[in-house]
Amino acid sequence: MPTRTSSALVLLIAALGGAATMVVELSAVRLLAPWFGTSQAVWTNVIGVVLLALSIGYLLGARLSSGARVERSLAFVLFAAAASAAWIPFLVPHAARWFLPPELALDQAAGLLRWGSLATALVAFLPPALLLGGVAPLCVELLERGAHRGAGSSGGRVLCVSTLGSLAGTFATSYVLVPEFGLVRTFLAAAAVLAVLGLLAAWRGREARLALWGLVAGSAWIAGDPRRPALAEGARLLEARESPYQSVRVVEFTGPRGVERRELQVNEAFDSFQSVWVKEPGLVGDGVYYDLFALPPWWGSATSAWHVAVLGLGAGTTLRVLEGTLPSGTRLDALGVEIDPVVVELGERWMELAPGPSRRVLGGWDARAALAHSAASFDQIVLDAYSNQMEIPAHLCTREFFQTVREHLVPGGFLCVNVGAFGLEDPVLVAVANTAALGLCEPVLAFAVPFSRNVVLFARRERPLPDPAGADFAPAPAGLARLARRLALPGVRKRFEGDAAAPLLTDDRCDIELLQLRSIERARFEPSGGGP
Template sequence: MSENHVTRKQLLIVAFVSGAAIMTIEIAAARLLAPYFGTSLLIWTNIIGVVLLALSAGYFFGGRIADRRPHVRLLFTLLVAAGAAGIAIPWVVRPIARFVTLDALLLQSGSFFIFIASFAVTLLLLAVPLCLLGMISPFIIKLYSIDQHRVGESSGTVFAVSTVGSIIGTFLPALFLIPTFGTNATITSAGVALLAVGCWGTLHSTATRTAALLLTLIASSFAGSAGIRATSATLYEGESLYHYIRVEQGTDGSRRLIFNEGLGFQSEFHPDRILTGNYFDYYSTLPIFFNSGRKLNVLILGLAGGTISRQLSHFYGDRLHIDGVEIDKKVIDIGYRFFDLGQKNLSVFNEDGTVYLMRSVKKYDIVIVDAYHEELYIPWTMTTLEFWRLVSEKLSPDGIVAMNVIGNPDTKLVRAITNTQASVFQSVFTAGAGENNLNTTVVSGNRVFFSDDLKYDTAPEELWPLIRYLTSTAESVLPDPGGPVLTNDKAPVEFMTDSLMLGQDGA
């Protein structure tokens, strides 16, 4: 094409590709940052804020440059630059994130550090490519309407086509590209598409265009295969629709399932023992609150790799039938592969926990809520008054509900959850989850569970120390009419958790 001529159809192709690239990079950026910062509301706030900031700067400067130098070659040069900057993102994220010494500071500085550090990293990663992409739209509008006076119609057409591209760039990565090829390859594909269109417009011979594109594809192919946070102890590293996932193995053969930034772990497996020494173990004491000969239906919301189901099956066998609900299909597969998931008395359901409860007609004697959307954050939807009412409907008359909450019983988070439960259940108890553990075990239902005449000599002897500690630390929670009640309208669980981690709980 000539220096100053391009067809309107070609300009609309540029608008479509640039619109798709913007949303592809934005969607994939959240997954790219997850291994280092998680996927909390703070991270999405930073990503959206940086994207809007970069685009607004691009619109401003792009409009000025388009008025002064409305040259076709310059438009395609901007595309090439944006594509190159996009392809660089997967290569530079790891050194940039490591530069801020994340691993050493996360637990010390809590959410404030996560917010500041993730904003800085997001700005460094996305500002240049998205600013360049922001410059494309005013440039296209200028060239599209240069020979006519119907600027309104021209700009409307360009924005409509660009928005269609953005729609494709929103759904395609989430539903196909990221689950199939991974985050690195998804971002790289957006950069390659921009480079391909840019080379088509700036290079004149077909041979030169083809050579440039082939070199780009070869160089960028390595980005998709690079490990994200793998170490010598990593047995598995991958991505799902919900998480960046790692399986780490210790020198003793133990394994841990880790999501995202790795502040904690979701499942634990030891080849030579059942008990882990962590809060998981206390769920194995729950059947003592029922007659020893009674068969029990157990529901686990947040099955993960199956640590809890494995322990319950080991100690009680076919006395229990366990239904385990896990939203992430890839996590279920990892459970079978690395964590001995698949006990004979276990039925696994790949489903959202709340949706499962809504459609289930089954009554359960024990309901265990162990779902975490981050290592530290309980999904707020599983803390509300509406959720506990739903759980209550699926509970047998003498059934028991148990969950683990980070913090001691006096923290705002634990008090809010237990006071909400106390609005639904007749009895709510808090108990310690180990002398060296910062967690609280919350037990609730419609009868008294901890009493002086509780008999546990029929329980496996290995569990007796856990039972003694649980009963000795149990305290009844009375409803507080003036206290917080979490609802679907207001449940600031993330902020309560952040305040706790920062030591600013103020309870």
């Protein structure tokens, strides 16, 4: 075999092929997120598809390596991988819409989330991963033929540089490429690198010319713009960003009186938003769970200052609700923790999330880590940390976490937890509420939010919660009084005392994602469990 392709070039191809594989795998979940979320089920589907594709690709590479012109085969595989990688961000929106029609509401689409993400991953990600799997065997063959090395020596070197390339691709994708350039440009950059490697591997005139024409054709194909989930009627896009965690956008709604509402949406494809802004601080309106967070300051007879920590701050909706509803003369002293710094940036720019002496905002912090490192105690702790629509982070719903929360509440302090659930018998709600009751050593009262699929949990350290039938349950302001009267109606609340025999979530064993799957399956087959 002529040594037209040097050993250094072969090893470079193997390394960059490994890097491209991780770019495809890690970016795949982010690309699927606007339609299917980023749950463990979606990750499992993507990883499974990539592993299946790589195994087939290894066989393909082994088959091609027995040919006479291995360089040409390697060039073909690289360029085909480049073309298929470039198509991914433009193919996924169409495939996702096919397997998960956008007009479906969340409870209707629940049964399609798992298998729709698998089908979309097979269509979009199997071809490039399969082709990338063929790179390593061909590189091993080229080294063995060109440098007259043994199979073990050649294979070991290729595996080494390929794994190092995968390592570099892992960090580059998460920390540089996606945050700095976005998903589309990340895929296009990977495709361009693979195409250049294909040109170098071809080396000879005819193959290089064919590859070059193919690169031009591929560039023409990808010149369009990918379709993201459509905006609602009457909405205007203010800004869209790719963060290290998710796709984020801010949309604005106008009415007869001008701008009426802004929503911050993350990976949304159905009928939800992550944060909402209205012109004046205070209650947002019917069907919005944030309003319930305004009740504890009145129940707790807040005086000069009300100290609150919001874990999962988002763009600051909870703070605006509290600022507009606190008793007269009460100052809000707030700590907000948000893991996604891009969400904080957009909140500051579009939703009046301005940090100040009495409003500390920790962007880029995990909620549990921030609480554990805080020496402060609070009158109210709000837990509203979610990934996508209904995915509760496992470490934020365990008994040990709620024990930490108790340590940071003053006597008489309140914990408020937003739980996405389909009614008061939802498996997720039952497990989280029971775990909170056991971790806090206090009863938990769950209220189904009117006109919503949210349930808000309330617990109070060393003090009784107000009785929904009592006179002190409804605060004085008209809006809060009306909300409290709705919560006092029969059938919209449930009390959890903490039952050791009931579902319990711990750091050692937290099957929250399995419970979430059961929740959406229950909503699919038992419409009556869908809540108020």
